[in-house]
């Protein structure tokens with residue numbers, strides 16, 4: 519398996535993959551594929567990686583800038599992350615997330631947030647901090663990983679690309 523940045527020819531497959539991965543996901547509004555497109559259109563796909571096996575795309579992960587207390591501080595949001603349903607639970611998602619975090623770190627990013635199951639994201643060093651919050655998300659489900667600098671406090675907002683209906 520190879521992990522590499524998305525290329526122009528990957529866009530349609532990423533869209534279909536994202537729709538497919540989230541089709542039966544709980545808490546999904548089925549907007550994730552459009553969110554990825556909106557982030558790309560807005561120049562906000564800071565890191566967008568695909569996992570490939572020969573010519574086939576197996577999974578995708580996106581990272582985009584977030585603001586904290588309305589200011590950009592070199593913090594990013596992980597997601598959406600998608601693996602084809604038939605390929606899930608084989609380590610593809612983990613490989614994409616670890617590689618993405620490494621690449622973010624290499625850019626000098628200060629940190630990353632994620633919205634999701636702490637049972638899954640804890641293994642990547644994410645932890646919740648009541649001082650850093652997002653909307654009405656229950657405690658524990660919004661998590662952050664500091665890469666450098668102090669742990670930030672305040673309300674996090676995702677890129678407007680996440681507001682697609």
Ligand SMILES: CC(C)(COP(=O)(O)OP(=O)(O)OC[C@H]1O[C@@H](n2cnc3c(N)ncnc32)[C@H](O)[C@@H]1OP(=O)(O)O)[C@@H](O)C(=O)NCCC(=O)NCCS
Pocket residue numbers: 539540543597598599600601602605606607608609610611612613634635637638
């Ligand atoms: C979430 C997702 C990206 C994980 O990728 P994956 O390749 O299936 O997962 P991995 O093989 O890397 O990891 C498997 C491990 O994670 C656990 N896991 C997978 N999905 C999980 C979830 N939603 N919640 C908790 N644990 C999860 C498995 O139990 C397994 O743990 P184990 O190895 O200790 O048994 C993938 O399942 C997916 O596309 N899901 C649908 C879309 C989605 O929910 N995306 C995340 C929200 S942004």
